[in-house]
Amino acid sequence: MLVLAADKVDASAVEAMTAMGYTVDVDPKLTDADLPAHIEKYNILIVRSTKVKADTIAAAKNLKMVIRAGAGTSTIDVKAAAAAGIPVCNTPGRNAAAVAELAIGMLVCCDRRMPRAMRHLAQGEWKKGSFQVAHGLRGRTLGVVGRGFIARYVVEGAKGLGMKVKMFSAGLTEEDAKELGVEKITDKNELASCDAVSVHMAYSANKPETFHFIDADFLGKMRDGAILVNCARGEVVDTAALKEAIKTKGLRVGCDVYENEPVKADDVFVDTELAELVEVATPHIGASTNQASEAVGEEVVRMMEVFIKDGKVENC
Template sequence: MRILVADAFPDEYRAELAAYGHDCTYEPETTAEELARALAGHDALIVRSTAVTADAVEAADSLRLVIRAGSGTNTIDRDAAARRGVYVCNVPGRNAIAVAELTMGLLLALDRSIPDNVADLRAGRWDKKRYSRARGIHGRKVGVVGLGGIGLAFAERAAAFGADVHAVAKPDRDERTLERARAIDTVFVDSLDELARTCDVLSFHVPATADTRMLVDRQLLSQLPPGAIVLNTSRGDIVDEDALIEAMESNGVRAGLDVYADEPTSSTGTVTSRLAKHPNVYGTHHIGASTEQAQHAVAAEVVRIVTAFTAAAPSDAPPHCVNLDALEQAALSSPTSTTSGGGP
């Protein structure tokens, strides 16, 4: 296959794809707007942060497979891909530790005002009196919203620092998740509102869905105690950013954020987010999964998906396909259309 790699991807895994006989075009600086042009003649696309719009999918003349080298696929128009018979796959779970580490780093940074410490020292200012004020992590009640792989990894790290972990009880959790949660003495409460009232740290690890959009709204934020901390390393659109700014200004809420509603769709750009610039926010550049360890684990799984796709029968979906239902619906609504399937 001809594969366009439109974001950073480790050299050795591109070499592995080439060793399997694939022709890889490596254009890691490709923007969302340039993608339609760049996709010409390519059978597969590998992206990380670059958005894949309906226009890009519809302009592609050979595309059969899109792989998001990460877990979330909210930056990919999956329905547009389905209409063109294009499989969309992700790589779940391989970056969980990296995101959990960054979330823990944001919590520590907020508690000890680490970025402001550094900025003042670099400017020649010494203010030990100001920076000696911190609550510490030990004994704090940390609410974890979303006990998937990332949420559990963060919860375990928070517990190792002596925090009391809380989460919302759900009847359909699998036994393995419950075992890990019980191992760190997780306290379960009945609702998200109760979690907000109970905890002075809320950390969000949920996918971007219709149910989670604007999950962090004025009503939820109003339940938080003064000076509470909100952590979001999942998706920007789960937060009502205006409501969060209001809570920061009226109730002293602080936030550690890696994602924003209007962040650039490419690896570089201009930040216009009013939330990101707020003094109560310590923010990073959507880098939760960007450790060397995580990227190697993700890249290895991308290679496995490509290999499985090329070896599959035409009717077989590749691993981690996230738009299979939409593909089936598209096929039913248009009897002449079929999914492209595997094969070299």
């Protein structure tokens, strides 16, 4: 088996694959545009942020599987892969705690405006009087969009902070809601009326309802000064409308993901206006802990083994 990793994968996974007798080429500099010219000889393609487009699938004459080392397959043309009979897998849940922790951190940062306070302090300005906030988070209501692993960890964290949690998910059962100690909601207006909203839904180009799920209409219904955290995908929030809502109603925002975000390390992030406007902005580091990378790597190797030995495709 010839394996190509077009993004960095955990060293432990590369070691394990090599020990299993596979040849693994790791080339994190390969872009989506480079892939068609490189893919032909490979049997397995592993990616994290690098997009896999239809032209790569068309050139992938020997490819048996694409594995996204992360949650979801939004960066991969799954339709083209399905038409070519190539399964596309991912590693759900393996980095969920890391992402959820970042989201909770953002919630607190947005509420107490810590990064802004820190910027003043770094300039020698003691702005103690400027950072009085109305409430704090205890007793406030958080709307969580989604019901996957990350959403569930966020619920735990928010409840630990004494927040009331409403979970927006049509698929959430009443039993699950009871067990999680949340209120199930399916009305977007009710979601918009929460004191804070944290988005943890999967984005898919094949599900138009997931594109700009948070749009101008939704943002217009949020309260002045409410909090919005997006550690899911940039595409679920309308960036132009978000900027407007920050300017006009003082929305406090935390972002780890962006529309048209850079893919490769050291790429340039162009939307510096957004980074200036929000309370906290990070460069898609939700899953960036060694523990999460190892867990994702382990799952990649496990799925490959199951596929190669038993012909079974998991997490598809």
